[in-house]
Amino acid sequence: AIADAAEDALRGEGGALSGRHVVVTAGPTHEPLDPVRYVANRSSGKQGYAIARACRQLGARVTLVAGPTALPDPRGIETVHVETARQMLAASEAALPADAFVACAAVADYRPAYETEHKVKKERGGLTAIDLTENPDVLASIARHASRRPALVIGFAAETDDVLGHAEAKRARKGCDWIVANDVSPGTGTMGGDRNAVTLITGEGDEAWEDLPKSEVSRRLAERIAGALGPAPG
Template identity: 60%
Template structure:
């Protein structure tokens, strides 16, 4: 699948750098040419000699190499690759990329390129969870950088959590997925209008409290990005999500389910709709205009709830119903059965079902394992990054809409 592909591999400094050696071997086994770049910190963990021997290529290390830079080698390196892969990607590299810094060969390559970049993070769990790192990732995703991982597990420092470099087979899979976004696919949704909903809704209790579902909006953002890259005009209706909207879409920001419903209906007509938002099922009938005070001995206040509108069902029955309506089902048990029943109940064409239990790891994580429910049955997809899920869904939409007016 990677035959003839040229991959520029930037190896960051971290204990996970030793996995880059196996990564080089596996990429070459699939026919790729791997051109390695070592940061100065990476040389503390792997040697240029071992990297060069496995890649069968010279190792690039120095921005001020007189031989290479006489021909502006960093520009040539950055633009002659089919993909730039950063593995392991450190918190420092993320921060420099997000800020547009270019103070060594690796960061200069990343700033000078117009090639797709795939970033495989690896760092301590506290570093990964730090607000600065979260902000940097959101910025990089908004800039079009793809991510694979990190994974959860024990770390060399003795801690446990999210931050481990993804296993090598998974990185290879992400490389294949990134390179599978061909120009023919990019034109497949050209001229189509797709509505995408994303993120949670916040239903106010009073001016400082609200009811919401646990949703980062990451999968919806990935869907919007993949559809835009496939040539669609995307109306992206988003609740207050943790991640920035994707580039190249029309963003409509909402807060409540009522606002989201109005925005979706106002965006019609459309060729398709992907309803990835986690809409709160209920809202308080009459939110308090001032902050509700806790008074000792009086107990909790009674809240009068009413159902929120069923946006997916209403859209599926609308006079201007899009030819293809796709819903999402976030389930914690008997996922396929509940999602299949939901497709029938809502009247939509497809349901993307995912396990949002703690074991599933979809809520707030970087991966998803979904099952596509259609009129033909259930089609399980392997566990993959949310970006890869989005690209596959975009491909399926393009196939389904092909030939329709």
């Protein structure tokens, strides 16, 4: 009970995001081919979960839309579990209206074009390729939502080369306000690790946050979100 009270205090009722609703997506998506096989993106979910916690600590109501991860549900945060990109989009839309949307999940761009009910057997001719079809774009769909676009829409860009170039292009293409760009090349240790080096791209300049714990990246981002939204009305 003492720990609960301490955590409630940390949640900062009356904090800079008090009265705000923030939706955060986190983790990978898994796109099934048959009952046992799937195509996936790598993502531990750690950065997205940390952002959800950081926004909660500034007093926001937070909805976390989480793909499959090994992480426990964070306390005090409504966590909606999904598996596929289509489910992640539906859960994100269902969570609106929101003041800010943070698309931290590593959504699979593509899914298998056909999903079979039974396991595809190797001995029945086998598989020579997985035909793909494009998934809906969760970030762009929310950033261009006809009736309920959040005031602030933030995407993440996980790139392995020309990180800033790809990220600037992504900001324009998706219609989002900010992009948090990071380099996930093998060897950076970002993927699955506890630290991150990111560049925040706001359209008013780039800001590099170098080699910080994911919790600190999250705290800074939550504060920037609060600053951009200003005090909640009422």
